[in-house]
Amino acid sequence: MIGRNTLLKLMILEKLRDKNQYVVRELAWDIGTKPEYVNMLISDLKKNYLIDVDRGVVYWNPADNPSTLKPWGWSLEHKMIVGSTQEVARGRGPWSVVIAEYMLLGRGRHGKKWVCSLGGLWITFKLPVDPVTASLAPIILPVILVRIFRKNYDLSAGIKWPNDIIIDGKKIAGILLEAEAFKDQILLYIGIGLNINNDPPLEGTTSLKEVLGRLTPRNRFLSLLIGWIARLKKLAEDQDEIRKSYIEYLETLNKTIVAKTYSGEIRGKVVDVGDSGELIVETEKGLKILDPVTTIELRHIK
Amino acid sequence: MIGRNTLLKLMILEKLRDKNQYVVRELAWDIGTKPEYVNMLISDLKKNYLIDVDRGVVYWNPADNPSTLKPWGWSLEHKMIVGSTQEVARGRGPWSVVIAEYMLLGRGRHGKKWVCSLGGLWITFKLPVDPVTASLAPIILPVILVRIFRKNYDLSAGIKWPNDIIIDGKKIAGILLEAEAFKDQILLYIGIGLNINNDPPLEGTTSLKEVLGRLTPRNRFLSLLIGWIARLKKLAEDQDEIRKSYIEYLETLNKTIVAKTYSGEIRGKVVDVGDSGELIVETEKGLKILDPVTTIELRHIK
Missing domain, CATH: 3.30.930.10 (Bira Bifunctional Protein; Domain 2)
Incomplete structure (x- = not known):
């Protein structure tokens, strides 16, 4: 699902992508809403994009496009x-x-x-x-x-x-x-x-x-x-x-971690990294090796 | 809110609008999904559009576009x-x-x-x-x-x-x-x-x-x-x-109706239509006039 306003914002961005200045009124026509609604959407867009409005003209900073x-x-x-x-x-x-x-x-x-x-x-x-x-x-x-x-x-x-x-x-x-x-x-x-x-x-x-x-x-x-x-x-x-x-x-080194792997959970302290990038973990049951392919999730505990 | 698949279907229609034949694989690339997913979306689109697939090529009947x-x-x-x-x-x-x-x-x-x-x-x-x-x-x-x-x-x-x-x-x-x-x-x-x-x-x-x-x-x-x-x-x-x-x-004529108006509900039998298109309704409290501007909703009862 995608929100209606998210979609309308993307429609505005698409217009601004191809033409970096746009008169608000024309933007409203082209996406099919009222200018007041476009102004509302633009205030929202300004929170996440370098977009500005000046005297009814919307402008997307090219360095952000x-x-x-x-x-x-x-x-x-x-x-x-x-x-x-x-x-x-x-x-x-x-x-x-x-x-x-x-x-x-x-x-x-x-x-x-x-x-x-x-x-x-x-x-x-x-x-x-x-x-x-x-x-x-x-x-x-x-x-x-x-x-x-x-x-x-x-x-x-x-x-x-x-x-x-x-x-x-x-x-x-x-x-x-x-x-x-x-x-x-x-x-x-x-x-x-x-x-x-x-x-x-x-x-x-x-x-x-x-x-x-x-x-x-x-x-x-x-x-x-x-x-x-x-x-x-x-x-x-x-x-x-x-x-x-x-x-x-690698901040994971020397951290205590919990990892979810395809063969179960591993908990312990990371003591080293192998040549292929695998982690060497000191657990209660001895050293264990974690490789990226079989590790689904990893969390730093402390 | 708009469903993800509805949006993907509209992206497919947009591609077909501008070029009425499309290789499924290319369509998949252009919208950024796997061909199997596009095939699934197209089977769905076929329920509402004159769209066909033949040997990996999608075709939108121009008479429907x-x-x-x-x-x-x-x-x-x-x-x-x-x-x-x-x-x-x-x-x-x-x-x-x-x-x-x-x-x-x-x-x-x-x-x-x-x-x-x-x-x-x-x-x-x-x-x-x-x-x-x-x-x-x-x-x-x-x-x-x-x-x-x-x-x-x-x-x-x-x-x-x-x-x-x-x-x-x-x-x-x-x-x-x-x-x-x-x-x-x-x-x-x-x-x-x-x-x-x-x-x-x-x-x-x-x-x-x-x-x-x-x-x-x-x-x-x-x-x-x-x-x-x-x-x-x-x-x-x-x-x-x-x-x-x-x-x-006008099927509403001679029907018993219930209408929601800005000044309340009106229930009765429609007996005539005025020159400006207003309805004359015979209610328990006598004749009432319904005009389109103040009538919010109307239902045929029988």
Whole structure:
């Protein structure tokens, strides 16, 4: 289900995406409502988008509108509503970026349902990589995200194993990796959900808006991200450096955790990380190993 | 609220509107779902639209797709989702036809909420008329609709006062008239909701699909309607003939009714219709007059 007003807001965004200034009255005609109703919807949109109204003219800050980005070497598609950006990317060529303002069938890891809200960045990158880069992607991607939060936003972000990004213990970004064999290469689908200017969608989550206390232009984060992902292969070349960073950023290390796995619950203290990213957990019944494939859920206890 | 699958179906219709054949796999990519899911949605769409799938290719019968109509002298706009077609028409010039597959803020008479479902025809006609034609429109429009149902579909349609169209006592079409002064002319907004291939949206309603037992190409009804509405002035010239037809088709005449008005409930037998379309009702307390402006709801009892 999607609320009527959410849908009307997406219709307004679609109009503003293609023409960044719009007279309120014309916007009302084009979506088929009264101007007063559009004004109400816009006041609401202003909470999650860099949108302003001045003397009856609505304006979407181009730095917040992904359609205005033309990243060199990439084909960028910015849609309003899709099932899932991962599925849109299936039909696109390599070096595609698919962004949606709203996903109806968003997926998380282990087929978990994914809750959407307006103002975030929901993206899939599709690119060809060699097998080594593909195998390291699960640790490179969270490292990239943490570095952006730390270096460009001055925030103490960390990794919650295996690849959620957290700030103050709350999830701010998630990653979903999928791959397809393509001749001797691998086509990587990097799904990234970033809580930017959206209100935190669930308990235990946060957003840049909440952390910074203000809205931020999404294209800044997006350009940084595209720049790093274009250099994925380069980052994979220095495996030791990446592994070191991953472990440095991994807040799960030395934490007491509870994990739900396909073979039951595991509770204990994380004492180490293996070479393939598996966790070594000290439990009452001795050491246990957690790997991302069979771990459905993990919580930090203390 | 709008269901996720309804929205995905509208996204499919939008793709088919602009390109009447589509490979299922490409459709899946473009809306961001898996082909199996698209196939499921299409089987569902086939219940309300003349849509077919043959060897992985989806096809929308052009006679069911209003976008393929190019009515002479009219500018036709066919949208997927709008607030209300009446409001879209506000921003369009005279001689516009606005059609939507789904309305989020559909209105009925007396500001009643209007329930939308897929497969009907939800239309606003905007045209300039002289004052006489404008004043007769409330009786000409139902007469036009009844004639189409009777002559072109061989169905015994009638009018439920003031201007609902009924078949076997069930509502199949509704009319909402609004007007704007424009120099010495009047700009008329004729909103018409027609239950064509949709499933009857409410208790006491029916649709052409239900009455005929099969789907029917919507453009046939639409062309007939456009043709009649283009001749509105001509029809208004013979007032007597129109009034005679209106009264002939008016099933409310001689019926026992219950009416909800702004000044209370009225119950009695309808014995006559006045020159301005008002009903003369014989109640226990003597004759009462019902006019469309102050009557909120009317039910036929027997």
